[in-house]
Amino acid sequence: xxxxxxxxxxxxxxxxxxxxxxxxxxxxxxxxxxxxxxxxxxxxxxxxxxxxxxxxxxxxxxxxxxxxxxxxxxxxxxxxxxxxxxxxxxxxxxxxxxxxxxxxxxxxxxxxxxxxxxxxxxxxxxxxxxxxxxxxxxxxxxxxxxxxxxxxxxxxxxxxxxxxxxxxxxxxxxxxxxxxxxxxxxxxxxxxxxxxxxxxxxxxxxxxxxxxxxxxxxxxxxxxxxxxxxxxxxxxxxxxxxxxxxxxxxxxxxxxxxxxxxxxxxxxxxxxxxxxxxxxxxxxxxxxxxxxxxxxxxxxxxxxxxxxxxxxxxxxxxxxxxxxxxxxxxxxxxxxxxxxxxxxxxxxxxxxxxxxxxxxxxxxxxxxxxxxxxxxxxxxxxxxxxxxxxxxxxxxxxxxxxxxxxxxxxxxxxxxxxxxxxxxxxxxxxxxxxxxxx
Amino acid sequence: xxxxxxxxxxxxxxxxxxxxxxxxxxxxxxxxxxxxxxxxxxxxxxxxxxxxxxxxxxxxxxxxxxxxxxxxxxxxxxxxxxxxxxxxxxxxxxxxxxxxxxxxxxxxxxxxxxxxxxxxxxxxxxxxxxxxxxxxxxxxxxxxxxxxxxxxxxxxxxxxxxxxxxxxxxxxxxxxxxxxxxxxxxxxxxxxxxxxxxxxxxxxxxxxxxxxxxxxxxxxxxxxxxxxxxxxxxxxxxxxxxxxxxxxxxxxxxxxxxxxxxxxxxxxxxxxxxxxxxxxxxxxxxxxxxxxxxxx
Numbered sequence: 001x002x003x004x005x006x007x008x009x010x011x012x013x014x015x016x017x018x019x020x021x022x023x024x025x026x027x028x029x030x031x032x033x034x035x036x037x038x039x040x041x042x043x044x045x046x047x048x049x050x051x052x053x054x055x056x057x058x059x060x061x062x063x064x065x066x067x068x069x070x071x072x073x074x075x076x077x078x079x080x081x082x083x084x085x086x087x088x089x090x091x092x093x094x095x096x097x098x099x100x101x102x103x104x105x106x107x108x109x110x111x112x113x114x115x116x117x118x119x120x121x122x123x124x125x126x127x128x129x130x131x132x133x134x135x136x137x138x139x140x141x142x143x144x145x146x147x148x149x150x151x152x153x154x155x156x157x158x159x160x161x162x163x164x165x166x167x168x169x170x171x172x173x174x175x176x177x178x179x180x181x182x183x184x185x186x187x188x189x190x191x192x193x194x195x196x197x198x199x200x201x202x203x204x205x206x207x208x209x210x211x212x213x214x215x216x217x218x219x220x221x222x223x224x225x226x227x228x229x230x231x232x233x234x235x236x237x238x239x240x241x242x243x244x245x246x247x248x249x250x251x252x253x254x255x256x257x258x259x260x261x262x263x264x265x266x267x268x269x270x271x272x273x274x275x276x277x278x279x280x281x282x283x284x285x286x287x288x289x290x291x292x293x294x295x296x297x298x299x300x301x302x303x304x305x306x307x308x309x310x311x312x313x314x315x316x317x318x319x320x321x322x323x324x325x326x327x328x329x330x331x332x333x334x335x336x337x338x339x340x341x342x343x344x345x346x347x348x349x350x351x352x353x354x355x356x357x358x359x360x361x362x363x364x365x366x367x368x369x370x371x372x373x374x375x376x377x378x379x380x381x382x383x384x385x386x387x388x389x390x391x392x393x394x395x396x397x398x399x400x401x402x403x404x405x406x407x408x409x410x411x412x413x414x415x416x417x418x419x420x421x422x423x424x425x426x427x428x429x430x431x432x433x434x435x436x437x438x
Numbered sequence: 439x440x441x442x443x444x445x446x447x448x449x450x451x452x453x454x455x456x457x458x459x460x461x462x463x464x465x466x467x468x469x470x471x472x473x474x475x476x477x478x479x480x481x482x483x484x485x486x487x488x489x490x491x492x493x494x495x496x497x498x499x500x501x502x503x504x505x506x507x508x509x510x511x512x513x514x515x516x517x518x519x520x521x522x523x524x525x526x527x528x529x530x531x532x533x534x535x536x537x538x539x540x541x542x543x544x545x546x547x548x549x550x551x552x553x554x555x556x557x558x559x560x561x562x563x564x565x566x567x568x569x570x571x572x573x574x575x576x577x578x579x580x581x582x583x584x585x586x587x588x589x590x591x592x593x594x595x596x597x598x599x600x601x602x603x604x605x606x607x608x609x610x611x612x613x614x615x616x617x618x619x620x621x622x623x624x625x626x627x628x629x630x631x632x633x634x635x636x637x638x639x640x641x642x643x644x645x646x647x648x649x650x651x652x653x654x655x656x657x658x659x660x661x662x663x664x665x666x667x668x669x670x671x672x673x674x675x676x677x678x679x680x681x682x683x684x685x686x687x688x689x690x691x692x693x694x695x696x697x698x699x700x701x702x703x704x705x706x707x708x709x710x711x712x713x714x715x716x717x718x719x720x721x722x723x724x725x726x727x728x729x730x731x732x733x734x
Contacts (some may be wrong), residue, residue: 066700069485090486176576185697186681246576248597251683253564253571267577392487399702410685420508427507 027330027337028055028078030071032064034284035082035320038132038350042341054337061256065188069395072096072325079328080337084189085120085131085321086398089390092123098324099126103335109344112360120387121321129323130342133356136315136381137198137274138299139163140281142175145269149173154298159306160199160234163270167244170269177245177268179238180259183405184250191250191405192398193318193388194272199234201314201386202304203227210437211310213397214389221397221429223422225437230305232404232414239409247409256280263297272302275378278355285354290374301381315385319359357382393429400424472716478709485703493706500710510711512686513694514718517670520605520690525669528609530662533616538646541624552617559614567678570607571596596680600687604676611675616661623657624650656730663726667719691715 027046031039036058043054057078059067065084071077072091083091091097104110104127113130121129141155149169157163163179170178182190197213204210204227211227214220222228238244252258260281262268271277279287281297301313322341328334341347348363350356355374358364369375388394403424404417412420425434479500483493504510536555540548558566573579574595581592596603627650635649651658673692676682682689682697689697691711699708 069703070700073485073490087486093488094486094490096486184681184683184685185701186683188701246594246597247684248575248594251596251600251680252575253568253678395486396484396702396704399697402701406683406685408685409683410687412685424507427503 026053026055027080027328027333028057029080029337030057030059030068030078031082031322032061032320033058034061034280035132037285037354038346039082039341041349042343042346043337045343045346046337046340049340050333050336052333062188062254075327077325077327079330079334080322080324082132082320082322083129085129085319086189086388086390086394088121088129088321088323089123090392090395091323092126092128093392096326097128098326098328098331098334099128100130100324100335101127103331107335107339109339109342109360109362112362114359114361114364117319117359120317120319120390121323123390129321130338131359132320132322133276133351134317134319134359134382135275135357136317136378136385137194137272138301138315138378138381140263140271140273140277140297140299142263142266142268142270143296143298144266145170145173145175149175149269155300157300157303158312159303160202161306162303164237164242164244167238167269168242171244175267175269177249177262179245179270179272180249180262180268181235181238181245181272182250183235183239183247183409185399185402185406187250187255188402189318189398190255190273191402193316194274195235196231196401196405197316197388198272198302198314199231199305200227201316202302202311203230203234204305204307204437205309206311208437212389213401214391214394215435216389218435219391220433220435221393221425223425223434223436224418227437228421229414229418230307232408232417234305235405235408236414240411250409275355275357278374278378279353287354311384313381313384315381317382317385317387319357396428397425400428475709475712478706479713481706481709483706483709485700485705487703489706490703496706500707501714503707504710504714509686509689509694509698510691510714513689513691516601516686516688517690517692519601520608520676520688521666521669524605524608524612525665526662528605529612529616529665529669530658532609533613533661534620534658536613536617537620537624538650541621555614555617558610559612561611563611563674564678566607566611567675570603571679574603597684600680600684604679604688607679608669608672608675612665612669616665619657619661620654623654627653659726659729662729663723666722666726670719670722671715 029039029043039056043056046052047054055078065087068077068081068083069087069091072081073094073096077096088097117131117134118127120134121127121131139157143153146153146155146166149166149172151166151169155166157166167179182195184191187195200213201211204225209215209217209222210225213222215222239247249255249259249262259268259271263271263281276284278293279285282288282293287293301315304310304312304314322338324331324334324338344362347360348366351358351363352368352372355372357375357378358369363369364379389397400421404421407417407420408414422434422436480495480497481493482489482496482499484490536551540551561569576592576594576597578595580595585592631649631653632645635645640648671692672690673696676688676690676693677696680688682693695708695711695715698704698711
């Protein structure tokens with residue numbers, strides 16, 4: 001009597017427990033919401049072709065970077081994961097990702113990937129993820145507000161002074177957010193890439209990597225340099241001295257939504273961002289017609305600072321990638337899911353619809369792609385681009401850079417910020433791995 | 439059947455055991471994770487990169503860094519200000535005043551006020567965060583309804599006064615809890631005592647402060663303990679409203695911990711922050727528990 005009652009309780013408890021455990025024999029996949037249009041048709045095709053179920057975990061873009069690192073480190077990550085390509089080297093160095101070279105050789109579409117772009121998601125000569133796209137960065141601007149402020153179109157700034165001048169005119173014309181440049185911790189990697197690095201690259205001459213965060217010859221981080229000081233000073237001018245931008249957008253509850261909404265509503269002049277905005281200003285997965293987009297905004301390359309010997313325009317490319325967790329139970333099945341998502345028809349359709357920049361020649365050389373005016377222009381920018389300093393430690397440096405801009409917004413001086421940044425680098429990497437440029 | 443087993447009792451032992459099992463598991467898990475956090479705090483373990491594989495024991499280095507690196511003391515101060523104004527001054531004092539004032543009012547009015555302060559409590563943190571961000575931004579409701587019609591330039595409240603705004607939002611969200619608790623406590627004060635004070639000529643204010651307040655002191659201390667700890671480690675509302683910004687103006691310890699551990703991947707240093715928070719909360723708890731003891 002008693003025993004049966006106990007057993008029933010145990011059985012019920014086990015049933016309860018079983019119902020919350022994932023079913024066996026499936027592939028799990030984690031991705032950010034903005035890639036739905038690529039991922040979801042791929043998953044569907046995979047399920048139909050194999051009869052397996054995919055446990056798809058869809059997350060919002062904000063905080064995704066933290067989540068993926070945490071899941072992989074804790075060993076609770078999905079079998080296949082989307083990640084920002086700057087994390088690949090760190091995640092691979094930590095042993096969280098499966099090397100893909102051998103599997104890739106078995107796939108007939110592998111040959112189309114551009115070698116330079118595979119490098120972005122490789123570490124120590126091994127491939128760890130497949131890039132989904134690449135990007136370029138530029139200044140988007142609201143045509144209506146430029147007309148209102150009396151700035152001639154098309155806008156072609158030649159130096160930072162031209163940008164500040166336009167922002168001042170926009171401010172005088174009553175535009176609420178004259179120049180939105182990502183800053184602060186909450187913006188995460190956007191601060192480093194769309195803001196600081198785009199300015200930094202044009203802040204000093206390229207020789208000796210004086211215009212970067214890292215000397216790539218010696219693998220030493222640059223703790224203090226004229227380029228860093230000029231870049232932080234630019235932030236200081238925008239947010240503090242000239243008050244050309246209220247800081248609140250960088251701390252909005254959902255930054256992406258708030259920034260794009262402000263631009264669409266005509267409350268913004270210039271937005272420092274990237275090629276994905278051609279769709280994402282409206283909807284990353286489902287953008288409106290070309291005419292509607294061109295009526296609202298246009299873009300121009302980021303000019304260099306105007307200092308002698310600096311670049312005329314700057315650009316840095318990133319992109320996202322998908323890799324397999326080293327803990328995935330069935331690596332071949334996981335790889336099958338990857339190749340189904342990246343299968344030519346699906347991948348090409350997504351690249352074209354959402355105006356991503358292609359990473360494969362079978363897409364980039366297709367007539368539809370070359371006929372697209374936006375992609376053609378953006379690809380020209382890509383001719384003179386560079387990548388992030390993806391050696392382990394980059395993520396920490398990037399976070400320190402975000403912190404530095406945060407402090408500027410909070411009223412700290414350029415000197416203070418540089419001192420803090422330099423000391424934090426020494427603290428983190430040792431004095432022998434940090435250099436200073438006069 | 440002898441008296442060797444009472445089926446009711448044995449079955450109840452099972453029931454007891456089953457009832458205690460979740461608690462035991464929970465306490466076990468808590469201790470387990472706390473032990474790990476303490477262990478991590480003596481390492482330079484990182485979330486990603488080389489130190490996630492080749493971590494090493496670094497002794498007290500992380501705890502030294504709490505005082506030598508920028509961030510910790512600053513965040514501690516921000517947290518103290520936030521806790522003091524939102525938990526102690528805001529939620530407790532306001533909750534008590536509302537409870538004391540509303541006790542004597544007609545039930546209908548009381549219901550209306552109760553419902554309105556409950557709303558803040560019932561709203562999810564993130565929804566509340568959106569509401570407050572939207573209301574206090576440069577184009578927000580406060581500017582449109584008050585500032586601009588009065589002929590002033592719109593003020594970017596959430597940016598200029600980030601910490602006060604976040605504090606007010608938290609008071610708005612949390613006061614209902616203290617109010618309910620103090621209401622119930624005041625209801626339990628016997629009427630005779632209050633009547634006696636009235637006969638002795640005590641004013642309403644004196645009756646509240648000198649008669650009722652001392653009687654419900656344990657409730658107050660318990661509530662203070664609870665909301666102080668709760669607010670001290672509170673995260674969602676601030677994270678969603680400002681992410682700790684502008685700059686680090688609203689970076690409380692919980693946000694500092696999050697940024698260090700998950701944005702920068704310094705798990706070792708992050709663990710040291712959590713251990714420091716544990717110690718601070720422990721000391722606070724002891725202080726309140728002393729308050730709870732009846733003075734002889």
